[in-house]
Amino acid sequence: MISVTEAQDLCLALAAPMATETIPLDEANGRVLAAAVNAQRAQPPFASSAMDGYAMQSSDAVIGRTLTVIGESAAGHGWNGKLASGECVRIFTGAPVPVGADTVVIQEDVTRQGDTITINPNLGTGTNIRPAGVDFDAGFSIDAPRLLRPVDLALFAAMNVPQVSVFSKPTVGILATGDELVMPGEAPTSDQIISSNVFAIKAMIEDAGGLATILPIAPDTEDGLRSAMRDLQQFDVAITIGGASVGEYDLVGKIGDELGLTRSFYKIAMRPGKPLIAGQFGSCPFLGLPGNPVSSIVCAKLFVVPLIKKMVGRKDILPTPMTAQLAHDLPANGPRLHYMRGNYDNGLVTAAQSQDSSLLSVLAASNCLIIRPIGDAERKSGETVEILPL
Numbered sequence: 001m002i003s004v005t006e007a008q009d010l011c012l013a014l015a016a017p018m019a020t021e022t023i024p025l026d027e028a029n030g031r032v033l034a035a036a037v038n039a040q041r042a043q044p045p046f047a048s049s050a051m052d053g054y055a056m057q058s059s060d061a062v063i064g065r066t067l068t069v070i071g072e073s074a075a076g077h078g079w080n081g082k083l084a085s086g087e088c089v090r091i092f093t094g095a096p097v098p099v100g101a102d103t104v105v106i107q108e109d110v111t112r113q114g115d116t117i118t119i120n121p122n123l124g125t126g127t128n129i130r131p132a133g134v135d136f137d138a139g140f141s142i143d144a145p146r147l148l149r150p151v152d153l154a155l156f157a158a159m160n161v162p163q164v165s166v167f168s169k170p171t172v173g174i175l176a177t178g179d180e181l182v183m184p185g186e187a188p189t190s191d192q193i194i195s196s197n198v199f200a201i202k203a204m205i206e207d208a209g210g211l212a213t214i215l216p217i218a219p220d221t222e223d224g225l226r227s228a229m230r231d232l233q234q235f236d237v238a239i240t241i242g243g244a245s246v247g248e249y250d251l252v253g254k255i256g257d258e259l260g261l262t263r264s265f266y267k268i269a270m271r272p273g274k275p276l277i278a279g280q281f282g283s284c285p286f287l288g289l290p291g292n293p294v295s296s297i298v299c300a301k302l303f304v305v306p307l308i309k310k311m312v313g314r315k316d317i318l319p320t321p322m323t324a325q326l327a328h329d330l331p332a333n334g335p336r337l338h339y340m341r342g343n344y345d346n347g348l349v350t351a352a353q354s355q356d357s358s359l360l361s362v363l364a365a366s367n368c369l370i371i372r373p374i375g376d377a378e379r380k381s382g383e384t385v386e387i388l389p390l
């Protein structure tokens with residue numbers, strides 16, 4: 001059995017970042033930018049008013065002074081003349097500041113009568129002008145790679161960039177295996193259960209930037225599994241769930257080998273998730289996850305999600321541990337790195353009562369995994385441990 005770290009390295013070595021594609025800005029949220037984006041113009045492209053008021057020379061912005069209103073500058077409709085001393089231009093927020101003006105007095109600070117204004121005694125300070133390029137200049141650049149957030153899309157739009165180059169989304173086929181499984185909503189026989197973990201794994205892959213498809217459940221027959229695993233190779237990444245262990249009906253490794261799987265490794269010194277199979281069908285990365293719901297979801301967090309993140313060009317690939325203080329004692333750990341289901345709150349972490357890898361209800365009630373290194377000694381309440389947020 002290899003360590004979790006070795007297994008992560010080997011999994012990540014199975015794939016390279018995807019090719020890039022150019023997509024419209026309104027589809028780019030959550031994608032990873034593949035090429036730098038350069039502003040096509042400054043923002044604002046002209047000195048603009050920050051307030052509704054009157055543009056004038058700052059030497060005229062004096063309490064009691066009376067000025068003549070000689071024009072209007074509105075957003076999208078500037079005033080094209082040149083303003084002189086003793087004159088002002090009615091101006092609105094976002095409108096270009098006329099040539100000759102270097103301050104805007106807000107309308108609350110003047111009294112207007114016909115075409116004249118008088119500056120009130122409550123005159124505020126500041127020019128109320130946003131200089132051209134105060135947000136960014138033409139040529140301002142955002143580097144790649146970058147995980148795009150909603151605000152980035154607004155920034156690129158302001159830069160007059162309508163489309164961006166991003167890494168393509170890998171397609172991922174998810175194949176649950178086992179005669180005991182039916183899909184939710186179907187009618188199980190008395191010895192069948194519902195295929196559940198595929199839904200979590202699809203969602204995790206999609207959160208990481210992949211495009212996942214849940215395939216029809218494969219039977220526990222060699223012919224059925226062979227045909228399903230052959231179909232799986234049409235995806236950029238192939239995932240099976242179940243059938244990874246050592247029983248007579250655990251056929252994934254055997255059929256994989258027959259279909260030409262180049263194995264990277266089988267079995268990791270961790271729990272849950274020991275019997276994971278990793279390799280490649282040609283250039284298609286393959287991960288055969290164990291069937292137990294918690295095992296498969298923990299493996300997806302540690303191995304599948306990082307692989308997808310690498311393929312979509314992300315740099316923050318591996319989950320980052322935090323630390324917390326134990327709320328109670330924990331017994332010594334055995335020969336496999338243990339990811340214990342637990343809950344942390346306000347710096348304190350509590351392990352779930354039952355750590356069986358079939359218990360989805362326990363995983364769903366947990367908000368972290370407590371990391372117990374191989375051979376970790378007994379831990380006392382108050383000691384610091386590492387956790388992975390879920």
Ligand SMILES: Nc1nc2c(c(=O)[nH]1)N[C@H]1C(S)=C(S)[C@@H](COP(=O)(O)OP(=O)(O)OC[C@H]3O[C@@H](n4cnc5c(N)ncnc54)[C@H](O)[C@@H]3O)O[C@H]1N2
Pocket residue numbers: 176177178180181193194195196197198241242243244245246247250272273274275289290291292293295357
């Ligand atoms: N003699 C040994 N037996 C087992 C070992 C071992 O080392 N020696 N390892 C155990 C460990 S650890 C795990 S984890 C499981 C993994 O087994 P498989 O990957 O072969 O998975 P299955 O046997 O097909 O299923 C295990 C369990 O999970 C349920 N399952 C499977 N798929 C789904 C699904 N899509 N949704 C919900 N539940 C699923 C399945 O019904 C079984 O109950 O092996 C141990 N055995």
Ligand code: MOO
Pocket residue numbers: 270271272273274275290292294295296357
């Ligand atoms: O690895 Mo198994 O996942 O311990 O139940």
